[in-house]
Amino acid sequence: MAKKRIQNDDPCSVARALQEVGDWWSLLIVRQAMFGSRRFSDFQQQLGIARNILVDRLSRLVETEVLKKVDVGESGRRYEYRLTEKGRDLFPVLVALRQWGDRWNPCPGQPPLVLRDHRSGQPVPRVQVLDARGRPLELVDVYVDEDNSQQDAG
Amino acid sequence: MAKKRIQNDDPCSVARALQEVGDWWSLLIVRQAMFGSRRFSDFQQQLGIARNILVDRLSRLVETEVLKKVDVGESGRRYEYRLTEKGRDLFPVLVALRQWGDRWNPCPGQPPLVLRDHRSGQPVPRVQVLDARGRPLELVDVYVDEDNSQQDAG
DNA sequence: TATTTTGGTTGCATTTTACTACTTATTTTG
DNA sequence: CAAAATAAGTAGTAAAATGCAACCAAAATA
Numbered sequence: 001m002a003k004k005r006i007q008n009d010d011p012c013s014v015a016r017a018l019q020e021v022g023d024w025w026s027l028l029i030v031r032q033a034m035f036g037s038r039r040f041s042d043f044q045q046q047l048g049i050a051r052n053i054l055v056d057r058l059s060r061l062v063e064t065e066v067l068k069k070v071d072v073g074e075s076g077r078r079y080e081y082r083l084t085e086k087g088r089d090l091f092p093v094l095v096a097l098r099q100w101g102d103r104w105n106p107c108p109g110q111p112p113l114v115l116r117d118h119r120s121g122q123p124v125p126r127v128q129v130l131d132a133r134g135r136p137l138e139l140v141d142v143y144v145d146e147d148n149s150q151q152d153a154g
Numbered sequence: 155m156a157k158k159r160i161q162n163d164d165p166c167s168v169a170r171a172l173q174e175v176g177d178w179w180s181l182l183i184v185r186q187a188m189f190g191s192r193r194f195s196d197f198q199q200q201l202g203i204a205r206n207i208l209v210d211r212l213s214r215l216v217e218t219e220v221l222k223k224v225d226v227g228e229s230g231r232r233y234e235y236r237l238t239e240k241g242r243d244l245f246p247v248l249v250a251l252r253q254w255g256d257r258w259n260p261c262p263g264q265p266p267l268v269l270r271d272h273r274s275g276q277p278v279p280r281v282q283v284l285d286a287r288g289r290p291l292e293l294v295d296v297y298v299d300e301d302n303s304q305q306d307a308g
Numbered sequence: 309t310a311t312t313t314t315g316g317t318t319g320c321a322t323t324t325t326a327c328t329a330c331t332t333a334t335t336t337t338g
Numbered sequence: 339c340a341a342a343a344t345a346a347g348t349a350g351t352a353a354a355a356t357g358c359a360a361c362c363a364a365a366a367t368a
Contacts, residue, residue: 013255013266014185014248020259024176024325031168034293040346050326055347065258077333078345083293086258091293092281093254094168096247101167104219104240105174112167114299122286124296129249132276134288139188139237139245142278145268177355194315204357209316231364232314 020064021090025049025057027097030066030083030090038080066090096127174218175244179203179211181251184220184237184244192234220244250281 010016021027028047037043044054058081061067066087070080095115102112115124129137164170175181182201191197198208212235215221220241224234249269256266269278283291 011261011264011267012185012252013259013261014252015182015255016259016261017251017255018178018181022178022181024172027172027176028169031166035298041344044346050328051347052327052349053325056324073334073345078335088293089254089257092283093247093250095283096250096281097171098166098168100243100247101169101171103243105167105170107165107167107170110165113165115296116299117285117291117295118297119295120285120287123299124283124291125286127246127250127281127283129246129278129281131271131274132279133274137271137278139242141271141273142269143272144189145270145277195313198315204359205316206318206358207356210355227314227365232366 020060020066023057025053026061026066027090027094029054029057029061030087031094033067033081033083033087034091034094038082040079040081043081061087092127095124099126174215174220177211179207180215180220181244181248183208183211183215184241185248187221187235187237187241188245188248192236194233194235197235215241246281249278253280 010019021030025047029043032043032046037046040054040058043049043058044051047054049057058067058069062069062081064086065084067081068084070082072078072080098115106112116122117124129142131137131141164173175184179201183197186197186200191200194208194212197203197212198205201208203211212221212223216223216235218240219238221235222238224236226232226234252269260266270276271278283296285291285295
């Protein structure tokens with residue numbers, strides 16, 4: 001019995017998130033979609049993924065509404081897979097992951113692909129967890145509020 | 155031939171990051187470690203993961219220096235798996251993932267576990283990608299600088 | 309000393325993944 | 339318009355990952 005995908009009722013949202021995009025390929029597909037890929041064959045060639053696996057991943061991403069399958073082409077049979085808002089909302093996750101990869105596993109040969117913003121042309125700074133006033137938070141600064149009651153600022 | 159873990163030279167740092175933590179269990183183990191789990195049996199019970207798989211994942215996370223295996227206990231055979239700096243640095247990734255899960259896959263029954271910071275007691279705001287001046291960036295605002303030359307701000 | 313806990317290991321059944329070849333419908337080209 | 343090429347899958351098979359349960363030895367505990 002491989003993979004426990006079944007537990008969609010895990011109380012932890014990290015687990016539920018990983019259920020949808022927690023396998024090796026899904027986030028790479030989303031990344032590729034963010035880079036502009038839309039067609040089945042684009043994904044297939046750029047990722048070097050097996051076709052049957054790609055079919056499975058794409059349809060699962062469509063099911064979970066990370067992507068939507070759009071029928072382009074005059075009489076059916078040309079499709080595009082486009083990011084939904086839910087899919088685009090993975091942007092901070094992927095940027096954070098990219099930065100982590102760049103920091104801790106730089107590619108031996110070449111310099112990392114730098115993400116820049118169009119307005120300023122400057123590199124995108126590291127994604128941080130900030131508090132309500134914009135101050136950086138580390139792991140030790142936070143806790144999980146189990147009972148989740150409303151609280152005033154201290 | 156399952157899983158293409160082999161390509162550690164993928165030029166994309168997202169792919170390299172996913173090689174280390176891109177499977178279903180690894181990020182959950184890191185999450186659990188962030189919640190305070192340290193012992194083999196803690197992880198095993200809390201995650202409900204098979205023991206042989208846990209052995210494999212833990213040793214791989216140790217290899218990639220996301221965790222370190224510390225010998226506690228007087229004469230060997232009591233161990234703790236603790237986050238390294240590299241592991242703790244996954245904090246933004248996990249927070250972003252958690253928030254994504256909360257937003258798009260709220261758990262039907264109960265309210266989400268809220269992350270708060272010790273100082274203010276307030277919920278941790280959503281993780282965002284910001285530009286150098288602290289303005290939020292969306293997916294459409296950024297591009298990948300392939301040739302990666304130095305540039306002035308525009 | 310006897311028992312329990314910890315941190316595994318081993319064997320086997322099931323599920324995923326990968327690779328390759330094949331298929332059908334739709335464009336594109338000649 | 340016919341032929342070739344492309345797009346988007348299917349299908350079959352082999353290899354690998356996963357899950358489960360049973361087993362094991364060292365250390366801690368009673």
